[in-house]
Amino acid sequence: MQGLHLTADLSGCDPARPVMGDAAALRERCLAAVRAAGLAPVGEVFHRFEPGGVTGVVLLAESHVAVHTWPELGAVTLDVYVCNFGADNSARARALLAALEQAFAPAGAQRHEIVRGTQA
């Protein structure tokens, strides 16, 4: 299955932002960003760790989005993976990653990009 997997590892994020530690706030932001990018959520799960940090995933008809936050380190990791089954979703994936990064206003980001699989 041919697809595009984007990752971004963010540093220097303000731990006071609700999306850094509030599972409901992060969930809402993720779902809004997914819809704004024109992708289709089909399920999600978010978990808050003690004393802080949230991890969550939105399942997409096109694959998935994952977010992990470490408020104590000002760190966040993002994954956006879309399969290009029936349509090229690469531009949507890039728009979604940009929107998620913007939500955390990081001082720095390390990004990777994997072209996965083979054309079906």
Next chain:
Amino acid sequence: MQGLHLTADLSGCDPARPVMGDAAALRERCLAAVRAAGLAPVGEVFHRFEPGGVTGVVLLAESHVAVHTWPELGAVTLDVYVCNFGADNSARARALLAALEQAFAPAGAQRHEIVRGTQA
């Protein structure tokens, strides 16, 4: 956050295997593999598409596992992402990916490996 992200894109999987199309079977297999690898599940969500195919994620204390199946193509994509926060989970991640691949008995696999982030 320093971590290891492993992906495998499988081809030639038998669509008759329960893990290819049965969300409950895939969920059980994933959770068993996570526990056998010594990783800690903290939540999960699985979704079955019509007419076939399952997508699912297990959230880990160490990050996440994601599986997407396309029975009609004999294709599966796997992600295992572990953060090395407090311990080096790389060996556990490799063991988990191997166990998940084994569950699908693919004819072929394309793998990628990303060392993510910086040492905290």
